[in-house]
Amino acid sequence: MASFSLIYSSITYYALSKAPSQPFIAWGVFSPSETLSNYFSGVGMNVTTHKILTWHFEVTNQMGSIQYVGVVYRLGNSTSNNPNATAPASATPQIGNTSRFIPNGQTAAINFTWSINSENQAGGLVVLNMTINGQQVFSPIGSVKGLKFRFFFELWTYDLAANSFLYGYEGPGSRIGNWLQIWFNAA
Amino acid sequence: MRFRQSAFLGTLLLLTFSISATTDNVSGQSTPIDIAQNKIVQAFQIVNQADLDGASPAAISQLASNLNLALSYEQSAIQLLPTNKTGSGVYASLSLNMSTTTAVQALNVASAARTQTLLSQLGDYSLAVASGLGSTLLVIEFHRVKNFVRRVRLRRLRLD
Numbered sequence: 001m002a003s004f005s006l007i008y009s010s011i012t013y014y015a016l017s018k019a020p021s022q023p024f025i026a027w028g029v030f031s032p033s034e035t036l037s038n039y040f041s042g043v044g045m046n047v048t049t050h051k052i053l054t055w056h057f058e059v060t061n062q063m064g065s066i067q068y069v070g071v072v073y074r075l076g077n078s079t080s081n082n083p084n085a086t087a088p089a090s091a092t093p094q095i096g097n098t099s100r101f102i103p104n105g106q107t108a109a110i111n112f113t114w115s116i117n118s119e120n121q122a123g124g125l126v127v128l129n130m131t132i133n134g135q136q137v138f139s140p141i142g143s144v145k146g147l148k149f150r151f152f153f154e155l156w157t158y159d160l161a162a163n164s165f166l167y168g169y170e171g172p173g174s175r176i177g178n179w180l181q182i183w184f185n186a187a
Numbered sequence: 188m189r190f191r192q193s194a195f196l197g198t199l200l201l202l203t204f205s206i207s208a209t210t211d212n213v214s215g216q217s218t219p220i221d222i223a224q225n226k227i228v229q230a231f232q233i234v235n236q237a238d239l240d241g242a243s244p245a246a247i248s249q250l251a252s253n254l255n256l257a258l259s260y261e262q263s264a265i266q267l268l269p270t271n272k273t274g275s276g277v278y279a280s281l282s283l284n285m286s287t288t289t290a291v292q293a294l295n296v297a298s299a300a301r302t303q304t305l306l307s308q309l310g311d312y313s314l315a316v317a318s319g320l321g322s323t324l325l326v327i328e329f330h331r332v333k334n335f336v337r338r339v340r341l342r343r344l345r346l347d
Contacts, residue, residue, distance in 0.1 A: 009319030013311065065238040066247055068231050101254040103233065103247045104238065135266070160232055 023063040025169045027155060029112070029180055030056050044080055046187035049116050057110040057153070061102040063169065068158035070099040070165045071110060073132065075139040076181075078148040083179040088154050088167045094135045095130075099158075099165075119146055119186050128186055146186035153180040219279035219327055220268065223261045226286035233290045237297035241304040246289060246296045256287035 031039045032054050039055060040047060047053065061067045073096040074089055083089040102108045117129045117136070125142025128149070143149050155178040156165040168177035217225075234250045260282035267275040325332075 006319070008322040009315045012315040012318040059335065066231075066235055066251055068228075099258060101234075101251040101258070103244065103251045105244065106251075107250065158228070160235065164309075174313070 008096060020174060021062075021064070023170070025059065025061055025063060025067065025155060025178065026177075027057055027059040027178065027180070029153060030058055031163070032102060040184065045184045047116055047184050048187055049125060052113065052115045055112045055114075058107050059100070059102060059108040059110065059155070061104055064104055066101060066103045067169070068165075069102055069108070070097055070156040070158070072097045072154040073112075073185060074143055074152040074154070074158055075128070075130075076150050076152055077141055077143040078150075080141065080150070080152075081183070082181070083152055083154050083167075083177060085168075085177045086175070087177065088156075088179070089152050093140055095139050096132045096135065097156075098133065104116075104186065114184055126186055143186070148183060150181050150183045151185060153182075155179065192204075218262065218281075219276050220264050223257070223264065223279045223282040223286070226283050227254065227257050228263060228289075230257070230286040230290040230293065233293040233297070237293045237300055240297045240300040241307075242296045242300035250293050250296065253289040255283055257282045257289065260285060279296070 010048075023060060029039070030036060032041070039053070057071055059069055059071075061069070072088065072094055072163055074092040075095050076089065076092040080092045081089055098110055098112075100108045100110055101138050111133060113134075114132045117131055118129060119126050122142055123126075125144060126146035127142040128139055130139065131138045141149075154167060155169065157169045158164070159166045159170070166175060168175040170176075231254060234247065234254065237250070238247050260278045264275045264278035264282060267278060
């Protein structure tokens, strides 16, 4: 009687329990046409001075609890080192960031509106004076003829144990770095 | 009883915030923006705990909206700092107030969630034990049911 009760109780409790799931954060950069492409409205990768580009990030939290998410922006060129699955592109200067609280199971839209104010020559390279989300930004990274610039977008999350933002998000066993990039030419 | 507990916790939190804010000012090293940023993180910590304690998605969503509002005030404070220190201070204060209010709300939500989770777990355990006992009795005493059905059938046949 006791054994039967134990077995049947265990089966019922198992059936009533929540199934385990792997936590993750998914994100993407969306163009004004709400797609993951056509970022420059059909003019290749060229961005002219004073042209305003309105993109946005969509960040979905499936971590199982509310997350304090940060997005770090960097401007690099063709020779810049990429971020990777474990480390951010620390050698490439940060030109901005934004943060947001996202409840579990929800998606947050984060604006990224930018334009090039001016192109300046520095040591044979073109460097950019930009406006990002209303803030004027000067990036020290240049590019030959203004070609092959690229934005690095890195996902960071606030770690309460470390009391600071850390690159990526907490995966099963280790942190998972997550980054995106978009190439453009300053034409 | 629960209300008293929540009120006590809320008062305790407000006192802690007041004391820590005073300490920050006395040290002379933290700016209003630094203090606002710290309070946002403290509030996030409490909201996160409420979420882990099983608070409803709607409650957490509301608390997250408040935290995002506190963040936007803090951003305005940072943007205004170079040109308008008074305005920056006002936004930092708004951010601080919003974080403090959110933290108190989160404490209440967490307390309610813990009670709800406990009741829900008790319900699950009770259901599991009751189902287990029911199933066991059914298996062990199944022969009696069979006999009973057989007797009923026999009685019907005799009557016919």
